[in-house]
Amino acid sequence: MDSDLIYLLYEQCMSSTMDIASVFSALNHNPELKDLSCINFQRLLRCASALKDDVLQPQPHMVSVIAPPDILPPIITEFLSDLFHITLEAVDMLWDVVKDIVWVLPTELEEREAVETMFCLHGKDRGLTALVLYPPNKTCINAECNAQQCGSVLKKEEQCQIVVFTQAEDCATRTTTIIMLSDQGLGTIMEDYQVHCNSHDQDWQFKTSPTTEEVWDTFILLALLNDHECHSSRLRIPHDQYQKDRYTIAMHTRNEHIITHGQYELPHACHGCMRIFHMPDGMTHYTKVVVTDGVTVGRPCCAVPHCKNSLESTRHRFCSADPNHKQRETMCAVEGCDKLVAHDDHTGKYRKACANPVHLKMEDMKAVSTWSGKSKMQRTKTAKLNDALTSTGADEDALPVQDIDEWYNHNPSTGNVSLVQASSSSSTGVVNCLPLTSSMDSQMLDVCPDKDEAVKLKATFFWQRTNNEQLFICPCGVISGRGTMYHHEAVSNVLVLFEKIFSLPHARKPQHLIYDSNCNALREVESRKIKFFEGMGMCVDAFHHKTKHKASDTFCQQHCDMKAYPELLDE
Structure with missing residues (x-):
């Protein structure tokens, strides 16, 4: 290092900051450093700044941590030399020039x-x-x-x-x-x-x-991107629509692909859901188990029973895909009344009932019940009722949707209108509005025949909610498939859904299906002679079999008890 450079560096070390002209003037005295590009010079400063703690670590104890040390550790010198293709001597000379800058250089x-x-x-x-x-x-x-x-x-x-x-x-x-x-x-x-x-x-x-919308959009977009990445395709969404509609087509396409090809987890098998066991005859077999149950996480749907079209908005009661359903938005919500809805001159909005005073009173009564929070509690009770109806094996299409939920009693003589909602009388979901028994018929004979009976009216003032999501889960926790039950968890629909899911390509048909209403499902299989379920074990889970199913039901006890299958028992 020549004397002029030493003197220049000495002068610069006396100051806490260095200007650009002084730095480049010092670099210009060295033939190797003056050819260093600006980009490499900037990178060198960043790398040296990131290594400040490594530079301090091997220094003597008396060296201050505020001021930069005069000598770099050999490993740091070699690293910078290899990184920027300059000699070790050039690194030492460069450190003498820029060490004050490196020590006060801000982080990225x-x-x-x-x-x-x-x-x-x-x-x-x-x-x-x-x-x-x-x-x-x-x-x-x-x-x-x-x-x-x-x-x-x-x-x-x-x-x-x-x-x-x-x-x-x-x-x-x-x-x-x-x-x-x-x-x-x-x-x-x-x-x-x-x-x-x-x-x-x-x-x-x-x-x-x-916002909540941004979080949901991010979740949906991440799921769609992951799906397209797995299929080596590109996600294309429109840019000329409302934000709420931009991902609808892409989600529908993804759902259709899952319906026709199944979920990625459909062929899943592991030690938690498939067991290899030895039979008493010495043969080795394997068995896979799938458990199904309904989860009550309903979503808004068209108020027309069994309609699977989505709502354009939750402000609507009926879907827009079917013109006949859409037209019902302009008609009175009371069943059997085909008059147009009335216009409220006070609010300037249309009602959901016609000008009939009784129908208007029904709408007002429903609004009061909704805001009071009673309907939320009623949905919980209705979910229990649906489970009870499922256990009876009733056909979904034969169930009166509105009857088991709520209705209105109108007394023509007094003009009074009352809202009646189905109430659960026990934890099993048996309700007080089920068909009359013979003993109840005898009690009704004592009622005075001349007494006016209230007229039973039903109405649809709001959209309906799907009943549940039917899940098919492996014992290890992996969900193999799911389906939406729009009104009731009928065993016939569960069987159809199970057969569709495990008939898809790459599906592994399990040897056992566990279901809390499998006794009714097995009766359905035998009566209709469904070949898909031949040779498959259909048991009721241990909890429901012990506490919810009658011991007097010989069919359930003989065919749906898990104890009858050694491969399902603990070792």
């Missing part, structure tokens, strides 16, 4: 925040931001476009502000004003994020925390 996060602060202070009013999303293509992607054939660059500019969520190393992310200069839509997925507001963005139009 601190530098990023400083740049964003400068843009917020001086660039926001000018439409400038630290992060700008440009389209990946600088020319039109349409091969038939004249501009694309001529190689013309895209110049159309449309600006809008968006929010970009990113996952940072410290699990905290920033919100940044974005200007979009493209017609193409961009989306980013985050797995875990927290948002904090910059002090300079108090008047920003966006909220500082994600």
